[in-house]
Each structure stands twice: as C-alpha cells, then as structure tokens.
Amino acid sequence: MASADKLINTDVPEKDVFAFHFLQSLSNLRKQNPFDTPDQKNYRVRKIKKAAYVSMARAAGGSSRLWSRALLRRAAKDDNKIVRFSRRKRKVTWKISSKRRRSNQRAPVVEEAAERLRNLVPGGGGMETSKLMEETAHYIKCLSMQVKVMQCLVDGLHYNKN
C-alpha cells in the first residue's frame, strides 16, 4: 500500500504477520485452558478479545508505536501470565502546556475531536494532536487488518464445520 506521504510513516505489516500472531496467541490460550470453561461464555470472549488486541499490537510493531506500547502495557498490568511485556525506558513525551496561553486559537473543533480520539486510541492521553492523528492512522490500518484476519478465520472455521 503506497502511502502518499513519505514523511509520516504509517506502514503496516501484511496480513500473515497478523494471522501468525493471532493464531499463536489463540494456541497459547488453548494451552492454558485445556477444558473449555463451562462457565460464563463472557470469560472466554473477553480472553479472545484481549488476545486479539495483544496480538495485533505485537504484529503491528511491538514497542515502536505509541499505541501498541500502551496497549501492551495495559494488558500486562492485568494479567502477567499471558502477556510478556518487558519494561523499557522510553522517551518521555509530554504535551506542551506552556503554549496554553494561545489555546483559544487551537481550533476547538479539532481539539474536542482529539479528546474523543484520545479515549478511543490506546495511549492517546499523552500525545499532542498531530502525533495523535499519526497514531490513529496507524491504528486504523492495524485494526482493519486484524478484522480481516479474524473474518477469514471465522469464515474458514465455519466452512470447515459444515
């Protein structure tokens, strides 16, 4: 996929990278819960969903993207057995609050949309608006890739079942 902008790098690996990571995580899940939990289906759904996100974050570039790092860190906080996330010293990125005195000129339309985006995109809380938009672009690409992989998987399984 040729990105028209060479300056902002939003390249994303191919589908099979995502497929590989996702299947790996699923097989790990499988190993950990050999007897499928007869209790709530929600538990398994949540696990699979989390596995999907984590594998997506890994496939999309591990620690080299802000959102993937934040996602992995969030996942590692909850459950330390499944996710292996090594803590690395990362550069501190901070929002410039010293420019606040011109805040009325910051296009309030953009800023409120940026607020909503920050809630959606993992790790968005510490980013400036322009950086946030870069991360959103990459995030959207990775999400759509992950959705395609999962769709293929579900379809394939469904076909196989019948």
Added chain:
Amino acid sequence: MDLTQGFGARSGVVGPVTGLESLNFSDEFRHLVATMPPENTGGSFTALLEMPVTQAMELLHFTDSSSSQARTVTGDIAPTTLHPFGALTFPSNSLLLDRAARFSVIATEQNGNISGETANSLQSNSGANLDRVKAEPAETDSMVENQNQNYSSGKRKEREKKVKSSTKKTKSSVESDKLPYVHVRARRGQATDNHSLAERARREKINARMKLLQELVPGCDKIQGTALVLDEIINHVQSLQRQVEMLSMRLAAVNPRVDFNLDSILASENGSLMDGSFNGESYHQLQQWPFDGYHQPEWGREEDHHQANFSMGSATLHPNQVKMEL
C-alpha cells in the same frame, strides 16, 4: 540615598568592604566590590546597584532582538553613572549582560536557547528572539533567526521573518517535515509574529495528517468540513473496535470444537502443503519482520494453510480456498 540605607539595614554593615563578603553576593559583585576604593563604598554602591538593576531590568523586559538598542542603553548609562569605576565598566557590562541574558532566557517560556548561545548572539548582535513580553513595533522590523526546540520529537524549527513584512510576503507557504528545520513562509496579508507562525505551522501539520486520515477512512473525501470528517473518523474507529468484539464472540462460540494445537499439526503435516506461489510470498514477508524469537519461520508459513484445516485430513481444497481469501 535610600538604597544605601536600605542596603545598610539589610547587611548591617556600612563602610568596610570585608563585611560585605559574608553576604551571599554573586561573584561579579564581589569582584567589583573588592576592587572598589573603600571610601567610595556608600555612593558608588548605589550607583553600582542602580545601574545593573536598571540595565538588567531593561534587558529582561527587552524583547527586541537587536542588542544594538541594548548596547546603546548601556552605552548611555555606563559612562554617566559608572564614571568613578573607569576601567571596570566593560567587565561589568559584559558580565551583567551575560547574566541578564541568562535570566531573560530562563524567563522565556519557550526555552530552547542555550544560555551561552544567547549570550553570544546578544553580543554578536545577531539577536536572539525572546518571547514577547512587551510588544514593540520595532520587533517586526528586525530580521531574526529563532531556534525553538520542538518538544516531543526533538526537531528544531527555524523560522525566518522578513524585514518590512507587509510588503515582502510571498504567496506560497512551504512546510517540509523531512528536514530537521521547518521553513514556514508568511502568506500574503498574514501576521508574521512568532506565535502566528508557530500556530500556522502546527495547523498545517494537523491538516496534513487529517488528509492522510481522510484517505484511510472510506467515504471521507466526499465530506466537506473538518468537523464532519473527524466525526467520521471517530465513527470508523469505533465500528472497527466493535467488529473486533463481534468476531471474537463468534470465535469463542466456534472455539470449543476446534483444536488449535499447532504443534501436532505441524509435526504431522510437515511437508504436505508446500506450494510455490503463496509460500514464496509469505515466506519472504515473514522473513522480513523481526521475530519474537519463540517460533521458527516455517511454522508461520504453514499456519496460514492450516487456518481452516484443523481437523486432520481435510480436503486439500481448504488451504487453496483460504489462500485465495487471504
């Protein structure tokens, strides 16, 4: 007069030089004090205190880049008040200029300048553009080079302001993120002070990225107006996340019937699905990206074929079909 009294009250010592050394004075003052004749302490101290204070205040409040004005100010003041000092004027001037420069740099919010740099630039009359405390019309007339440190990415922005800005503005505005410097030209009829330039550069950055996002999200290029585009982008992200959730629910429903045990699959069907075309591509791609380190590349390749192939011995049609879908 008042100053001496206040000074005396503060220090508790009037007259002898040595008593003053016990106070916490800066090195420059101590140097100046030491070289002063002792009988001139009272009067000369006021002069000493007045001159540097006013000079420092001037320099602090002085936003004009050209230090020629500063120089003239000091030039005016220096000979008159520091007359008794004679040879001491220059060292004190440069030292105080230095300190004032450093203070003024610290006082500015956008502190990208190194103090030595500023001092050098002040002294070399190239002008360091401090942040605006007092807007002076003389500001816009001078040619300034400003280095602001970009906070998050560490880039350095260098902007050029044009002399006689209203007449010489160019129509084109150019921004390049490739170089470490961002050159922003003033458009015709737009303000060229520092903040507007920064704002404009930032807005252009944001607009560039928004265009990128617009291309990504389907159906966004037809929409006019940034607000709706942003809403569309947010909706798209939300819908993608919901799709992930839906698919994971479906997978969870399907999951118990399926054995995801890839080790046994790969052990048993090791060489049966080696095709030329698809394998070649995926293998190359798999080779390229950095591995986590706990699986071999071959497994990755074969997993793609095994996506739909979990029950052993299914037809060979499956891998082909999955290949085509992928």
